[in-house]
Amino acid sequence: MGFIQSKSDNSLFILHHQEHTAYLLLYVDDILLVTSSDTLRQHLMASLASEFAMKDLGPLSYFLGIFVTRHNNSMFLSQQAYAHDIINRAGMRSCKPVDTPVDTQPKLSSTSGTAFEDPSLYRSLAGALQYTTFTRPDLSYAVQQICMHMHAPLNSHWQALKRIIRYLQGTASYGLTLESSPSVALTAFTDADWAGCPDTR
Structure with missing residues (x-):
């Protein structure tokens, strides 16, 4: 064609x-x-x-777990139902939400701490969280950090994963708005901390 x-x-x-x-x-x-x-x-x-x-x-309203809501000349993409499913799968339906998806102080390491008792659960939830980043760029860094340790998760990694889920609990209705713009410029922001990773420095 x-x-x-x-x-x-x-x-x-x-x-x-x-x-x-x-x-x-x-x-x-x-x-x-x-x-x-x-x-x-x-x-x-x-x-x-x-x-x-x-x-x-x-007209588009739902595709691969993403709900689409139209507002005038914009579309709002949401994975709210999927976020609630992850929260339920983790057994954290009644958890208290937190304001940020990652603890800003400690850095995750692949060597400090004890092994997490259920690596399959960790991998399953980490994989599910990866899919949320389609409409939730605010989760990208935190999810990337926990996915780096899927091969051998420690209890500290599990705590970091649970923090993301607690953040989801309070922000499940967040999503991504797409609308036309006269500008084609792409703006990105970064805060590079090249020596901050305890594993790779």
């Missing part, structure tokens, strides 16, 4: 035809199709339906 696979995401396919553009995101049997015109969308849907059994679910 003229789509070209994206080099940055194997599940994303892009079509450029004259002044029209379409993006098709494919995950197993779920498809998200975004087009620059209704005519192109209808044409692509008809072409796909002629090859595959399909059902048009209409």
Whole structure:
């Protein structure tokens, strides 16, 4: 149909035809199709339906555990239900929330402390938390830190993981707002602490 696979995401396919553009995101049997015109969308849907059994679910509201809410010219992406599922899986439904996802003082180490008794639980929850970073960039650093120790988690790593879940408890309704902008500039902020890691310094 003229789509070209994206080099940055194997599940994303892009079509450029004259002044029209379409993006098709494919995950197993779920498809998200975004087009620059209704005519192109209808044409692509008809072409796909002629090859595959399909059902048009209409405007995007839910995709791979992410809820989408539209507000005028913006979309709010939320994984609130998924966050509550992680909290329940961890057995922390009644935990008290904290204001930050990571303790700013101690640094996690791969050698200090005793081994955590249930590495499978740790890996399962750490993996689940990785998926939340799609709509929660505020969790990215904290989740990256606990994922570095999935091969041999210690009790200190488990405490760090539980802190992220306590942060989720108070911020489960947070998400990501997408809206058009006249600027294409990307702004990033960082606070590099090159010698701060006790393992790699």
